[in-house]
Amino acid sequence: MRRLHAALAVLLAGSMLSLPGSALAQERTVKITGFGAKSGVVRVFGINSEAAMKAAAGEINSKGGITLGDGTKAKFAVDFLDDRCNAEEGISVVRRIASTDAFVAVGPTCSNVAESLFGILQKKVGDASDSGLQFPIIADVAAKGGLAKISEWAFRNVPSEFEMYKSLIAWVKKEHPDLKTMYGGVEKDFAHSNATYGVMKGQAEGAGLQVLGTSEWLLNDTTFSTQVRDMKRANADIVAISAHPFTTCGVLKEMARQGxxxxxxxxxxxxxxxxxxxxxxKQAEGIIIPTSFAPVTPEAKLAAEQVAKFGGSADLHSAAAYEIMFILKDVIESQKIMAKPDTVQADRNKMRAGLAALKETKGLLGTVGRTADREAIKPYLYVHAKDGSWQVLHKPTL
Amino acid sequence: MDLLDLIDAVQSVADGVLFGATYSLLGIGFTLIFGVMHKINLSYAAASIGAAYASLLVMSVVQAPAVLAFVAAAAAGGVIGGLVYLVGFRFIPLANPLATLMSTVGLLLLIDEIIVHATDGVPLSYPALFSDVIVQVGPFGLRGDLMFVFALGCVCMVLLLLLLYRTRLGLATRAVSQQPTASLLCGISTTRVNVLTFVITGVVGGIAGAMTGAAIGMLSPLLSLPLTVKGLIVTVIGGLGSIPGAIIAGLIVGGLENAFQFFRGVSERDLYIMLLLFAFLVFRPGGIFAKSSGRD
Structure with missing residues (x-):
């Protein structure tokens, strides 16, 4: 009997020793769920956002993690769900996230998803007659202008394309006063491209440039000869292309062919x-693009390296996701979020209030301003394609 | 319309006709499989683009002249064609037309998603031959790369016709297409003919995929769906099972697409192509070369 007791004692001690540290010390984990396109033709955006979120979480965790409302330390863990750039799936994904004890979600990739998704959130905080979802979402990629206005639970850390193109066109007018005419090209069936072309055209006309015409094509078009021929006939000083890489390259190659x-x-x-x-x-050489990210500051360089380690690429979209993780850390700490199953709705309210109260945040290129309608005013610069890479052309004084 | 407009319109149509050679090849693939098995293989265009991607993989490993991309695409297309038959047809009850149709829809999505996962959806540059060559014919300029694509398409079509009408395999294929039971009684293995049909159409599809990549200068998973639609339209307009019909229909669709683009713009272009499809389905369901009595 004594031997049996001794054996049991040894077994118990052994099992206690073999327990992972977490069971004894109970280091807490706060899971942040991102969502975006991880399949389909915009998969790369989701891959980059996930990598950026994980890279930022790694950075935060390596520096001690986050301090929760009860004073305990916690580490970030990142989960990323696929919405396929589809509005219905985006809504379904967020409902799934909201059914857990998550107190915030980061995403989505596509503006069409954000537009529909923000529509299911409660419009005004505290409106008892509105049964919309009371769950804060902060977007990293969806770039169409003014989307956060849809709900007081919606936030964005995306650059203002209006400001960027306004500044770029003004700079072009100043630096190249001899350029008088512009011709546009737009990917007509993609919300972001279409909306941004409206901004480009409006700013060009406002700055006194004569817009000679616009060629249109679709996201999955295979020939651009007719459109580029129109462009050739217009013989404008400036050509502005509002399209994503596949058709941008298709058009640039056709432009090269047609001289x-x-x-x-x-x-x-x-x-x-x-x-x-x-x-x-080769064909993109010289193209000028405003962007809110380039590895020009020590923080941005570190972010680019870390994102690459997680299999992604740092660009203006994924850099926003990287910054968001640091924003969430600050809000969790300032709002004393508890991150416990019994404080879920309270934590969501605190997160929303904390995000809404932000006047500025730290960005990879400098301080990011926050507007009353929950949008970001991000620093930006102009890059141009040179010798097969993106190089900084000009950094405007903001 | 002034003279410049007229020149541009003709030029657009000419470009479209040259690019239409890729549609013709895709149409041939669709129509050949339908002719032999009386099935529509909806994964055909996706497999063709997959073959073109595979050729890029080969080119990244082997430093070879750009023309070898076409050879690699053809070889990869043949392999993928065989696999498509194995996965989507071999073990599916052929008597149920819906079963094979759905299996090819599944394969279309599967191939597309494999490409997306392998490339993260990022468009990749595809080598083009003679892309710097422009042949001036009066006021018109004919793109060297499109003329090469067109010529290659024509060579493929001639070779395919020779294969079908001048070889024992072609004879067997036509026999299975026309009288499957009788050909079985004559000792022709329908399974073997079916496999070979998929491999041959896969080879043609691989070349079509490479031609598409070369003509655009890029490859993207975005191409699968529009090319599937174009291939089906060409097959219907050309007449299900008619190779000469597919050839002519491909060139017509390519030319009309650019003509509608020129005159009516991008937002209406596809509308007219679809109307053309419906017009053929209603008034000439047997396709271009069908006798007018073919309806009902």
Whole structure:
């Protein structure tokens, strides 16, 4: 009997020793769920956002993690769900996230998803007659202007394309006063490209440039000869292309074939990525694009390195996801979020209030301002494609 | 319309006709499989693009001249074609037309998603031959790369017709297509003919995928769906099972697409192509070369 007791004691001690540290010390984990496109043709956006969120979480965790409302330390863990850039799936994914004890979600990739998704959130906080979802969401990629206005639970850390193109066109007018005319090209069936072209055109006209015409094509078009021929006939000083890398490259290659050489080429923010250079570095040479990310500061360089380690690429979209993780850390600590199953709705309210109260946040290129309608005012610069890479052309004084 | 407009319109149509050679090849693939098995293989265009991607993989490993991309795409297309038959047809009850149709829809999505996962959906540059060559014919300029694509398409079509009408395999294929039971009684293995049909159409599809990549200068998973639609339209307009019909229909669709683009713009272009499809389905369901009595 004594031997049996001794054996049991040894077994018990052994099992206690073999328990992972977490069971004894109970280090807490706060899971942040991101969502976006991880399948389909915009998969790369989801891959980059996930990598950026994980890289930022790794950075935060390596520096001690986050302090929760009860004073305990916790580490970030990142989960990322696929919405396939589809509005219905995006809504379904967020409902699934909201059914857990998550107090915030980061996403989505596509503006069409954000537009529908923000519509299911409660419009005004505290409106008892509105049964919309009371769950804070902060977008990293969806770039169409003004989306956060849809709900007081919606936030964005995306650059203002209106401000960026306004500034870029003004700079072009100042630096190249001899350029008088512009011709546009737009991917007509993609919300972001279409909306941004409206901004480009409006700003150009406002700055006194004569817009000679616009060529249109679709996201999955295979020939651009007719559109580029119109462009050639217009013979404008500036050509502005508002399209994503696949058709941007298709059009640039067709322009090269037809010998269309404008004095200045302007591109869409989303095209200032590695995909454009992989597809058509030679033809894209010289294209100028405003962007809210380039590895020009120590923080941005570190972020780019860390994101690459997680299998992603840092660009203006994924950099926003990286910054969001630090924003969430600050809000969790300032709002004393508990991150416990019994404080879920209270934590969501605190997170929303904390995000809404932000006047500025730390960004990779400098301080990011926050507007009353929950949008970001991000620092930006102009890059141009040169020798097969994106290089900084000009950093405007904001 | 002034003279410049007229020149541009003709030029657009000419470009479209040259690019239409890729549609013709895709249409041939669809129509050949339908002719032999009386099945529509909806994964055909996706498999063709998959083959073109595979050729890029080969080119990244082997430093070879750009023309070898077409050879690699053809070889990869043949392999993928065989696999498509194995997965989507071999073990599916052929008597149920819906079963094979759905299996090819599944394969379309599967191939597309494999490409997306392998490339993260990032468009990749595809080598083009003669892309710097422009042949001036009066006021018109004919793109060297499109002319090469067109010529290659024509060579493929001639070779395919020779294969079908001048070889024993072609004879067996036509026999299975026309009288499957009788050909079985004559000792022809329908399974073997079916496999070979998929491999041959896969080879043609691989070349079509490479031609598409070369003509655009890029490859993207975005291409699968529009090319599937174009291939089906060409097959219907050309007449299900008619190779000469598919050839002519491909060129017509390519030319009309650019003509509608020129005159009516991008937002209406596809509308007219679809109307053309419906017009054929209603008034000439047997396709271009069908006798007018073919309806009902």
């Amino acid at each position: 269309v050489k404008p004095k200045l080429l302007i591109g869409l923010t989303s095209s200032s990525s590695i995909e454009t250079l992989q597809g058509c570095a």
